[in-house]
Amino acid sequence: MSLDELAYKGLTNTHSRRKFLKRAGMVGGGIMALGIVGEGLSFGVAAAQTASSDLQTLQFAYTLENVAVAAYKLGAGSGLLTPDVVAVGTKFAGQHQDHANALKAAIESVKGSVPAVPTRINFPAFKTQEDILKFALALESAAVGAYYTSSGKFMNRDLASAAASIVGVEATHVAILSSALKMDPIPTAFVVGTPFDEVQATANSLLGAAPAGQGGGTTTTTPAGAPATGVGGSASNQGPDLTGAGILGLAAAVAGTAFAVSRRRLAALTSQDSTREE
Amino acid sequence: MATSSIYDIVAAPTQADMDILMAAIALEQKAQAAYAAGAASGLLDAATVAVATKIAGQHAEHEKAEVAVLTKMGGTAPKKLDKYDFPAFKTAEDILKYALELEQLATNTYFGAVKQLADNSLVLAVISIQNDEAQHVAILRSALKMDPSPVSFLPFK
Numbered sequence: 001m002s003l004d005e006l007a008y009k010g011l012t013n014t015h016s017r018r019k020f021l022k023r024a025g026m027v028g029g030g031i032m033a034l035g036i037v038g039e040g041l042s043f044g045v046a047a048a049q050t051a052s053s054d055l056q057t058l059q060f061a062y063t064l065e066n067v068a069v070a071a072y073k074l075g076a077g078s079g080l081l082t083p084d085v086v087a088v089g090t091k092f093a094g095q096h097q098d099h100a101n102a103l104k105a106a107i108e109s110v111k112g113s114v115p116a117v118p119t120r121i122n123f124p125a126f127k128t129q130e131d132i133l134k135f136a137l138a139l140e141s142a143a144v145g146a147y148y149t150s151s152g153k154f155m156n157r158d159l160a161s162a163a164a165s166i167v168g169v170e171a172t173h174v175a176i177l178s179s180a181l182k183m184d185p186i187p188t189a190f191v192v193g194t195p196f197d198e199v200q201a202t203a204n205s206l207l208g209a210a211p212a213g214q215g216g217g218t219t220t221t222t223p224a225g226a227p228a229t230g231v232g233g234s235a236s237n238q239g240p241d242l243t244g245a246g247i248l249g250l251a252a253a254v255a256g257t258a259f260a261v262s263r264r265r266l267a268a269l270t271s272q273d274s275t276r277e278e
Numbered sequence: 279m280a281t282s283s284i285y286d287i288v289a290a291p292t293q294a295d296m297d298i299l300m301a302a303i304a305l306e307q308k309a310q311a312a313y314a315a316g317a318a319s320g321l322l323d324a325a326t327v328a329v330a331t332k333i334a335g336q337h338a339e340h341e342k343a344e345v346a347v348l349t350k351m352g353g354t355a356p357k358k359l360d361k362y363d364f365p366a367f368k369t370a371e372d373i374l375k376y377a378l379e380l381e382q383l384a385t386n387t388y389f390g391a392v393k394q395l396a397d398n399s400l401v402l403a404v405i406s407i408q409n410d411e412a413q414h415v416a417i418l419r420s421a422l423k424m425d426p427s428p429v430s431f432l433p434f435k
Contacts, residue, residue, distance in 0.1 A: 091425075091427065092427070094430075095427065095430040098430035098431070099430065099431075102431070144409065148402065148405060148406065148409070151392070151401065151402060151405050152401065152402045157392075157393055157401075158393070160392055160393075160401060160405075161389075161392045161393040164389055164392040164405050164408060164432065165389060165431040165432040165433070166431060166432075167405065167408075167409060168385060168389060168408050168409055168412040168432040169412070169427060169429065169430060169431060169432060171409035171410075171412045171413050171416075172412050172413060172415065172416035172426060172427040173427060174413065175412075175413035175416040175417055175426075176416055176420065176426050176427065179417070179420065185413060185416070185417055186332065186333065186336065186410065186413050186414065186417065188336075188410070189335075189336035189337075189339035189340060189407070189410050190339070190340075190343075190403070190406035190407060190410060191406055191409035191410045191413060192402075192406050192409075193409075
């Protein structure tokens with residue numbers, strides 16, 4: 001399942017079909033402990049259903065954060081920025097690094113592969129401070145869009161909450177950079193960032209990857225072994241409801257038969273879920 | 279064990295969700311009243327009044343959206359209060375600081391709701407509002423010469 005397919009296209013009724021498809025992707029997930037930890041906050045995920053699509057989303061976010069860190073470092077070293085702007089950029093870079101560290105920990109906690117920190121990024125040629133600020137604004141808006149979209153994709157609400165905790169901070173960056181550029185810092189009451197297909201396009205152009213629909217190249221392409229990574233033995237530890245779930249994997253998620261499976265599983269999960277029924 | 283997923287399907291609106299929305303609406307109403315009081319105080323310069331009015335308008339948009347959802351769920355929106363017991367503002371800084379407190383509270387409230395809401399269809403809308411409140415925080419902190427982005431992760435402290 002490509003990120004493109006997962007991209008949020010609006011909360012429409014047809015979305016529910018996609019929800020089922022996404023849900024079905026989860027059958028390979030099994031139970032894994034997953035947490036995003038930052039600044040003393042721990043978004044520990046109890047009994048997380050970690051879909052391989054969730055892992056891909058984390059990997060993509062990790063890469064984006066690293067691109068942001070690199071961009072601010074480049075800006076700071078360019079000689080084009082006033083000391084004040086360098087200070088703000090350095091601060092933002094530090095926050096992106098915090099995000100990257102938290103995401104890395106989360107990826108590692110589910111034994112996912114941590115994407116390499118990108119070393120070759122196709123940054124545009126910067127000639128002025130404004131060039132850099134505009135690029136940073138575009139990058140931050142893309143980050144908001146990426147996390148906003150991710151928040152609607154994660155199979156697990158704790159991950160959505162973790163994404164929300166990050167996206168709110170990226171939104172402050174957007175406002176501050178807009179201010180610095182003499183643009184309206186609060187142009188809209190509902191802040192969703194850049195549409196996800198544009199986020200992918202930006203990632204593709206910066207990272208020099210990848211065929212359409214596979215934004216971010218290797219970081220977001222489904223590796224051949226990815227579904228199996230999540231399947232492991234963990235699914236069999238969940239009890240009889242999930243017996244056999246592991247062999248379905250990601251491929252089944254896009255097959256029509258997965259509908260019935262996911263429906264059954266959904267019912268099973270819901271009935272076990274005393275807290276949500278309260 | 280809880281298996282909260284954004285994709286859980288909730289058959290009927292829950293009272294808990296409606297309570298979250300009602301609290302959010304009350305907060306949005308209070309914020310609008312606070313900015314109106316600030317704008318009418320004579321303590322703010324014209325540029326700050328303009329920003330306050332703009333922010334108040336966004337809170338009105340949030341309220342409108344939330345009332346629409348709550349009504350659809352079968353709930354009744356709380357009435358606007360006639361009077362709020364705002365502190366006595368003596369300076370522009372007093373007003374900005376009070377507004378900042380409200381905005382940080384609003385941001386943190388929406389952030390908390392992301393985890394609490396049972397109805398997944400509300401989650402993205404709540405995040406989009408959370409982000410807007412966070413931007414208000416950044417602007418107000420800037421205006422107060424405070425670090426505009428004080429945390430790497432929500433909630434604001």
